[in-house]
Amino acid sequence: MVQIQPFLGTLQKLKRKTIRALFHYDPSYSDMFLDKSEFYFARLYLHQMEPYLSRLEEGARILDAGCQAGRFTVPLGKMGFQMTAIDSSPLSLARAREHCKEFGVQAEFIRGDIGNVCDRLPPTDSFDLILCTEVLYLHRHFESLMDTLLRVLKPGGLLITSHRTKLYYLTKALLRKDFQAARLIVTHREGSLWGTYFNWQTVEELRELHSRLGLQTEGICPIGIFSEILLAPGDMEPPLQDQLFEIEKDPFDEVTGCTRYLLAVGKKISTSHSDLS
């Protein structure tokens, strides 16, 4: 029998994408700069990134690869860094521009695919730090995308990426009582889930990934231990949210790797494959 449901779903997605691209409008769009839970997660990210950001000189160049609405472009720009932000979504770039303007942040915005844009940039046009958060789990070729990012990272520069974990997806599947999906997650580190590509990594795999890419691992830290999985920080009053933040901001040895995201920080120490080709 012909499966009509997935076809209708794809058609619906295509229609939404077209309206988004043409009119910069989508009522279902979630602006990560404005979303209360995402704002809380941004606090966790910035807390974990602080020791690395404090190593940079004022005015250092940062690339926000896959910036969406500028959840990091704005605060990092406010700290005095020179920001370049890339996103393939015109609606997201329009939002990021608006938020930067609102906060008096100057940034360069580039619309396009991160890989293509970085391939086109001359290697001399390089960055002191590249941030690529909550993007790589969407990409089957995430390793080669990271390699492309390294082309435009200065030697000694930092690549900061975030990655999904097995526990995150497993919890999502179990909460839906979708045991078939749960089984898939247990047995596969990538695949297709609820119509979308997924991948997850362990702490050890991230270290190995760094080593293959010529990066020295500087840190791997949790972003959300109980939040989203057990609690929605966006639904909490600020004082309660602050208390959750205090609990979540430091790594727990007991749950290493079992978090919402893992933030991986690598320092470029050697020439990557793409530099050699």
Ligand SMILES: C[S@@+](CC[C@H](N)C(=O)[O-])C[C@H]1O[C@@H](n2cnc3c(N)ncnc32)[C@H](O)[C@@H]1O
């Ligand atoms: C989940 S959002 C994360 C946004 C932002 N990094 C943050 O953490 O707030 C992912 C964003 O990456 C963008 N994106 C994903 N893959 C991309 C690619 N290959 N090239 C350009 N943008 C991409 C999407 O359009 C979306 O805006």
